[in-house]
Amino acid sequence: MSKSKLGIIGGSGVYNLPELSGAKWHDIATPWGAPSDALLEGEIDGLPLVFLPRHGRGHAVGPSDINYRANIDALKRVGCTHLVSLSACGSLREDLPPGTFVLVDQFIDRTFKREKSFFGPGCVGHVSMAHPVSPTLVERLEKAAQEAKIPHSRGGTYLAMEGPQFSTLAESRLYRQWGCDVIGMTNMPEAKLAREAELPYATVAMVTDFDSWHPAHGEVDVRQIIAQITDNVEKARKLILTLISDFPREAEPCAGGSDKALEFAILTAPEN
Numbered sequence: 001m002s003k004s005k006l007g008i009i010g011g012s013g014v015y016n017l018p019e020l021s022g023a024k025w026h027d028i029a030t031p032w033g034a035p036s037d038a039l040l041e042g043e044i045d046g047l048p049l050v051f052l053p054r055h056g057r058g059h060a061v062g063p064s065d066i067n068y069r070a071n072i073d074a075l076k077r078v079g080c081t082h083l084v085s086l087s088a089c090g091s092l093r094e095d096l097p098p099g100t101f102v103l104v105d106q107f108i109d110r111t112f113k114r115e116k117s118f119f120g121p122g123c124v125g126h127v128s129m130a131h132p133v134s135p136t137l138v139e140r141l142e143k144a145a146q147e148a149k150i151p152h153s154r155g156g157t158y159l160a161m162e163g164p165q166f167s168t169l170a171e172s173r174l175y176r177q178w179g180c181d182v183i184g185m186t187n188m189p190e191a192k193l194a195r196e197a198e199l200p201y202a203t204v205a206m207v208t209d210f211d212s213w214h215p216a217h218g219e220v221d222v223r224q225i226i227a228q229i230t231d232n233v234e235k236a237r238k239l240i241l242t243l244i245s246d247f248p249r250e251a252e253p254c255a256g257g258s259d260k261a262l263e264f265a266i267l268t269a270p271e272n
């Protein structure tokens with residue numbers, strides 16, 4: 001059994017943790033190009049942690065320009081055993097108001113401008129995405145959210161849109177009819193690539209707004225999102241610290257098998 005190393009993607013400012021000891025930024029090169037930023041490595045209570053600001057410090061990398069392959073590869077390369085993704089999202093449900101943390105368990109991928117696989121010519125592989133998040137990791141996040149008294153909801157479908165513009169009213173209504181719960185621009189292809197990298201992955205979708213469908217809230221804009229983000233970041237820090245306090249120091253197997261996702265995934269003959 002290997003030692004756990006927890007990777008945390010996203011969440012502007014979540015990594016400003018006074019508890020993080022030996023914190024150091026490292027530039028990591030990958031065959032896929034440069035990640036969004038350097039990686040911040042340190043530890044809390046003996047648990048090694050790696051933070052990657054998804055949009056870079058200063059938020060200069062937009063959702064369509066993120067090098068998702070480089071981000072996942074860099075986290076795998078430094079030895080992460082699990083990934084927790086934190087991201088802002090819009091709510092498509094009345095009962096998931098701003099401030100709610102949704103522990104998503106499904107995705108609909110409507111992005112179309114991004115590199116989505118580590119496989120390519122010369123090596124053909126197909127991983128299962130039926131259950132895209134690690135149930136073991138979600139269980140731990142739910143327990144942490146309960147303990148930290150953070151309003152949360154377990155389960156939910158995240159609609160990943162290309163952006164950078166927000167949805168039209170018709171799109172927002174359509175996604176509600178599809179049964180989606182939250183909407184965001186960054187969790188795909190992140191979740192697909194984590195699966196290909198055999199990294200157990202879970203996402204905390206932090207609601208900042210009601211997108212455009214809610215008659216009483218009008219249309220979403222960046223001001224609404226920023227107004228909610230400070231509060232969400234504070235709660236995200238609490239969630240991460242609570243998660244860490246009970247996180248196994250030896251990497252535990254994923255009940256969904258995401259740590260062995262490539263076992264039956266590769267079609268290309270080994271001698272190729």
Ligand code: ADE
Pocket residue numbers: 088089090091161166167183184185208209210211212220225
């Ligand atoms: N991120 C935060 N709110 C969002 C929304 N309404 N749509 C897409 N991405 C978002």
